Amino acid sequence: MSATESQRELRFVVMGAGMAGILAAIKLREAGHGEVAVYEKADRIGGTWRENTYPGLTCDVPSHSYTYSFEPNPDWSRYLPPGAEIQDYFERTTRKYGIDKLIRFNEEIISCEYRNGRWQIETKSGLRDEADVVIAATGVLHVPRYPDIDGIEDFEGAIFHTSRWDHSVPLDDRRIGVIGTGSTGVQIVSALSKRVKKLVHFQRTPQWIMPVENPEFSEEQKAAFRNDPELLKYMQNEPEYLANVERFTNAIVEPESPAMEEIETIVRDYLENSIRDPELREKLRPSYRAACKRLIYSPDFYEAVQRPSVEVELGAIERIEAKGVRLKDGTLHELDVIALATGFKADQFMRPMNVVGRNGVELNEVWADTPRAYLSISIPEFPNLFMLNGPNGPVGNFSLIDIAEHQWHYIEQLIAKLESGECAEVCATQSALDAFDKARLEAAKKTIFGSGCQSWYLDANGVPATWPWTQKKFYEAMAEPDFSAFELVSLEEENAGA
Ligand code: N01
Numbered sequence: 001m002s003a004t005e006s007q008r009e010l011r012f013v014v015m016g017a018g019m020a021g022i023l024a025a026i027k028l029r030e031a032g033h034g035e036v037a038v039y040e041k042a043d044r045i046g047g048t049w050r051e052n053t054y055p056g057l058t059c060d061v062p063s064h065s066y067t068y069s070f071e072p073n074p075d076w077s078r079y080l081p082p083g084a085e086i087q088d089y090f091e092r093t094t095r096k097y098g099i100d101k102l103i104r105f106n107e108e109i110i111s112c113e114y115r116n117g118r119w120q121i122e123t124k125s126g127l128r129d130e131a132d133v134v135i136a137a138t139g140v141l142h143v144p145r146y147p148d149i150d151g152i153e154d155f156e157g158a159i160f161h162t163s164r165w166d167h168s169v170p171l172d173d174r175r176i177g178v179i180g181t182g183s184t185g186v187q188i189v190s191a192l193s194k195r196v197k198k199l200v201h202f203q204r205t206p207q208w209i210m211p212v213e214n215p216e217f218s219e220e221q222k223a224a225f226r227n228d229p230e231l232l233k234y235m236q237n238e239p240e241y242l243a244n245v246e247r248f249t250n251a252i253v254e255p256e257s258p259a260m261e262e263i264e265t266i267v268r269d270y271l272e273n274s275i276r277d278p279e280l281r282e283k284l285r286p287s288y289r290a291a292c293k294r295l296i297y298s299p300d301f302y303e304a305v306q307r308p309s310v311e312v313e314l315g316a317i318e319r320i321e322a323k324g325v326r327l328k329d330g331t332l333h334e335l336d337v338i339a340l341a342t343g344f345k346a347d348q349f350m351r352p353m354n355v356v357g358r359n360g361v362e363l364n365e366v367w368a369d370t371p372r373a374y375l376s377i378s379i380p381e382f383p384n385l386f387m388l389n390g391p392n393g394p395v396g397n398f399s400l401i402d403i404a405e406h407q408w409h410y411i412e413q414l415i416a417k418l419e420s421g422e423c424a425e426v427c428a429t430q431s432a433l434d435a436f437d438k439a440r441l442e443a444a445k446k447t448i449f450g451s452g453c454q455s456w457y458l459d460a461n462g463v464p465a466t467w468p469w470t471q472k473k474f475y476e477a478m479a480e481p482d483f484s485a486f487e488l489v490s491l492e493e494e495n496a497g498a
Helices: 019-030 083-096 183-192 219-227 229-238 239-253 258-274 278-281 301-305 400-419 430-446 469-479 491-497
Strands: 011-015 033-041 109-115 118-123 128-131 133-135 157-160 175-179 198-204 209-212 296-298 310-313 317-321 324-327 330-333 337-340 352-357 385-388 426-428 484-487
Touching: 011 019, 011 128, 019 033, 019 083, 019 133, 019 400, 033 128, 118 133, 133 400, 175 324, 183 198, 183 296, 183 301, 183 310, 209 258, 219 229, 239 258, 239 469, 258 301, 296 301, 301 310, 385 400, 400 426, 400 469, 426 430
Parallel strands: 011 033, 011 133, 109 352, 133 385, 157 337, 175 198, 175 337, 198 310, 209 296
Antiparallel strands: 109 118, 118 128, 317 324, 324 330, 426 484
């Protein structure tokens, strides 16, 4: 809906110029909203794809599915997109839709307070702004989690978190340690195994690996995508991939299903058939169920760990010292570089920003136990603030762009209520959030994510914080808001309360 004269002119602030923030800005402009400002803490767009530049960075969702539905890209080089190409795609898209002009770079929002019916924004540099509506698109995995290992500061070589990769540090023919076996650690080990003199992969917990092929697209294929919009659309919605995602998301919800059994068989067979040395095979065999942690898709990790340059170390780390990593059994692995592939604090979202809602309610207090949001989008007492990829949303081995687009479709319908003047404030009611959360927690415990492993999917209480139902149920939930779950405050009521 475009803003006509009879409608209220709203001012929007979008937090973050990553995938979701760019999406929001494009959609707001497309809907005719003239007052849109995007605040970005860094000097470039891109979010996770700007911050992560480690060797081997690849998205494990097929390239053509990892695009905005309205902006297909015929030029992906491979089946799985390299990180740098994704960054480039977002930069091009941002320019094409004129969103770059709306972004205030190097402006980290430190405070966002709801006062007198508007959000008051303040950035680290002291800049102030106001908005009727705030879209929080700050991402999930953006605060690095440094390991609690003694002696990190004593190391004489180079040491950095993988999302802060120091490209000035040479890697070829050197001795590298990689701590961590998530998607990041696995991709780095695969990429570096051929280049280094020695690579020690410190695996506190081994991972199940799902095989995947990653062929290049030929020039002929790319030309065909360019010349045939229907073919390109087909690639974005490739039926086989979509069916796999649906099977996979159904299996997550039903750990005893044949679909989950099939996943378990594939990863077990892959381990059995790929690792030749029985001792190494047992080292790499996880003791928990497949897909309990986020499944790792890799075309070459098992090949990489069998290279003579690579050593898989399961021994517990005692400390890091000047020359390298000391294990509890006394072994010292001497190293030149240590990459901390130890993941992210996944429960931060907008924080450490100080977000204060209606009546002085502080987000830090509301989320003191664990972050919660109605349908992952709205928080009671935080009117006209909507989240993309907020807490309790779907995360897994599928495109978060698709998730954000569905969430946007829902948010648009809330914005329409504000724009039409039907109400001045909209946010979920406490009872709607409580009922949603009760059902969510019950379902979450039964998912494969809750089957007994440690992962970033779990909240502070050890319960999966993710969307615990099928993908179909998510799409249904995002189709249309149930307005009885929302408190809609009229302009008169708002003025009376102010
Ligand atoms: O982080 P992780 P990540 N001592 O949290 C270990 C996305 N992503 O950066 O399992 C020793 O998965 C920890 O061990 P344990 C994707 O959503 C996507 O790899 O807790 N080890 C674990 O092995 C992914 O899930 C792509 O025992 C320590 C590792 O560090 C998410 O980002 C690519 C330790 C952390 O794994 C996060 O992945 C890359 C310690 N003190 C990332 N502390 C795509 O392809 C932690 N660990 C789309």
